[in-house]
Amino acid sequence: xxxxxxxxxxxxxxxxxxxxxxxxxxxxxxxxxxxxxxxxxxxxxxxxxxxxxxxxxxxxxxxxxxxxxxxxxxxxxxxxxxxxxxxxxxxxxxxxxxxxxxxxxxxxxxxxxxxxxxxxxxxxxxxxxxxxxxxxxxxxxxxxxxxxxxxxxxxxxxxxxxxxxxxxxxxxxxxxxxxxxxxxxxxxxxxxxxxxxxxxxxxxxxxxxxxxxxxxxxxxxxxxxxxxxxxxxxxxxxxxxxxxxxxxxxxxxxxxxxxxxxxxxxxxxxxxxxxxxxxxxxxxxxxxxxxxxxxxxxxxxxxxxxxxxxxxx
Amino acid sequence: xxxxxxxxxxxxxxxxxxxxxxxxxxxxxxxxxxxxxxxxxxxxxxxxxxxxxxxxxxxx
Numbered sequence: 001x002x003x004x005x006x007x008x009x010x011x012x013x014x015x016x017x018x019x020x021x022x023x024x025x026x027x028x029x030x031x032x033x034x035x036x037x038x039x040x041x042x043x044x045x046x047x048x049x050x051x052x053x054x055x056x057x058x059x060x061x062x063x064x065x066x067x068x069x070x071x072x073x074x075x076x077x078x079x080x081x082x083x084x085x086x087x088x089x090x091x092x093x094x095x096x097x098x099x100x101x102x103x104x105x106x107x108x109x110x111x112x113x114x115x116x117x118x119x120x121x122x123x124x125x126x127x128x129x130x131x132x133x134x135x136x137x138x139x140x141x142x143x144x145x146x147x148x149x150x151x152x153x154x155x156x157x158x159x160x161x162x163x164x165x166x167x168x169x170x171x172x173x174x175x176x177x178x179x180x181x182x183x184x185x186x187x188x189x190x191x192x193x194x195x196x197x198x199x200x201x202x203x204x205x206x207x208x209x210x211x212x213x214x215x216x217x218x219x220x221x222x223x224x225x226x227x228x229x230x231x232x233x234x235x236x237x238x239x240x241x242x243x244x245x246x247x248x249x250x251x252x253x254x255x256x257x258x259x260x261x262x263x264x265x266x267x268x269x270x271x272x273x274x275x276x277x278x279x280x281x282x283x284x285x286x287x288x289x290x291x292x293x294x295x296x297x298x299x300x301x302x303x304x305x306x307x308x309x310x311x312x313x
Numbered sequence: 314x315x316x317x318x319x320x321x322x323x324x325x326x327x328x329x330x331x332x333x334x335x336x337x338x339x340x341x342x343x344x345x346x347x348x349x350x351x352x353x354x355x356x357x358x359x360x361x362x363x364x365x366x367x368x369x370x371x372x373x
Contacts (some may be wrong), residue, residue, distance in 0.1 A: 007321075014324040017331035050349040054342055117346055 008095040019093040023071055023102060026066025031291075032063040032159045038295040039163025039178055042241045042302040047118070047167050050177030054117040055166045059159060062126045066155070068103035069134035074097050074142070081203040083197060083203040093152060103134070118166040125165055129158040143205070146212040153164040153186030154179075160295070174241045178298075185291055188222045188261065195219070195264075196277035215272075219265050222283075226261035230254035233294060243301030243310050250297070253290050260286060 007014060036059045040052055047055075071078065071089055075096050078084035088094040107130050115123030137152030145151075157179045164175035194201060194210040194234050195218060201208040208209040209218045237247035267279060304310035 014321045016324055017328050048349050048353060050345050054346050057342070257361070 004040055008098070010121045011095050014093045015088075015094045015098070019088050020090045020102060023068040023094060023099050024061075024106075025067035025071075026064075026112050028067055028156075029060045029064050031156075033060045034292070035178075035182065035295055036060070036159040036163035036166075038086065038299055039160030039175060039259055040167050041163075042174070042178075042298050043164045043167035045167045051117050055122065056111040056113050056163065058117065059122075059126055059162050059166075061106055062114070062130055063105035063159065063221070065103045066130040066133040068106065069130075070138045072099040072103060072225070073138045074132070075099075077143075077206060077224050079199070081200040083200060107134075114162075114166070119169045121169055121171070122162050122165040125158060125162045129155055130163070132158075140151060143265040144207065146209045148207070149190040149253065150187050153183050153190075156186060157182035165295055169253045174239055177241070178295075179242055181229075181294060182291065184225065184232055187225045187292075188229065188257075189284065189287040191218050191222050191225075191279050192264065192287065194282045195272070215269050219267070223265040225260045226258055230258050238313050241301065243304055243312070245300035245304065246294070246297040248297075249293050253293055257283075257286065257290055 033056060036056050040047070040056065071087055074084075075089040078087050079090035084090070088097055089096050107127075111127045111130070111205045112121050114126050133152070133155035138154055141148040141152050156217045160178035160182070161171065164178070165171060173296065191209055192207045195215060197210075202211045209221060213221075234247070236242055237250050260279070263279050264283055272280060301310060305312070
């Protein structure tokens with residue numbers, strides 16, 4: 001009997017725990033933990049640390065579960081794209097059926113645990129987020145429309161709203177603002193990635209804007225969306241969760257982000273090919289710092305308020 | 314030839330130890346959460362774990 005007969009179909013060896021952990025998209029989970037925690041901590045009410053810890057942990061696990069369901073559904077696309085070819089299913093480390101089972105199991109567990117630890121609204125928001133990412137985005141939008149990541153970006157925007165709901169039990173204008181910040185940030189972030197992924201998306205048959213409308217149109221879209229994002233992000237500084245730290249960070253970061261978007265707008269494919277998409281890559285990397293610093297600044301202002309050093313505009 | 318330790322055994326063993334640790338952590342979290350919930354709801358009847366009206370502070 002050959003060694004491969006011992007394993008499930010489609011895998012080359014016995015999967016380890018790390019292979020299953022990779023199904024949960026750990027880097028996305030870390031972003032979810034950070035933004036959900038920010039939503040929890042900037043809220044006017046506080047929760048017991050154990051309740052907050054458990055709720056945020058299971059929000060992260062819920063996000064990971066939706067990542068596993070996404071990898072199960074998109075295994076055929078991931079196999080073709082260089083960026084995703086090393087994921088556990090196309091790499092032959094985990095059978096697709098295991099990803100489905102893990103995704104469904106952890107989805108149910110995470111929603112129940114958030115409901116028990118915090119409240120039903122937070123659990124319902126998490127359930128909707130998982131459904132939106134796994135079904136609406138992965139199964140429907142992604143292969144159908146170039147607006148896929150514009151609408152699908154909502155899935156990634158829910159965590160701070162869930163964090164806020166864990167603390168307050170409700171939804172308010174402030175939590176909607178945090179949702180909108182990530183929602184508006186997502187298109188420029190992913191379109192910059194799509195520009196330097198070159199032919200990955202077209203080879204996989206995914207109708208990204210770069211495939212359906214070309215690079216010229218994508219560069220215009222990045223610029224316009226960045227301007228809208230910048231106006232919103234700076235305006236958010238004048239809400240009750242904003243403050244001097246957020247406003248200072250927002251002004252500086254958005255000025256740099258708009259400059260980056262303008263540089264992308266001015267370039268053409270030949271210029272980008274010549275320097276290996278250097279401007280697009282640095283814009284993409286900066287977009288991660290952009291989001292991190294905006295939520296970090298919200299936390300800074302929350303600390304100022306709780307110390308009595310800032311009373312709001 | 315039959316080997317006592319195939320690669321599949323060591324890999325499964327490490328996976329099972331990992332799953333065991335995760336389950337133990339989960340049990341601790343549920344215990345900790347239960348302790349916090351129980352100690353934060355105020356005076357309770359011991360037999361059915363509901364708030365005891367006799368201990369409730371009346372509004373003046």
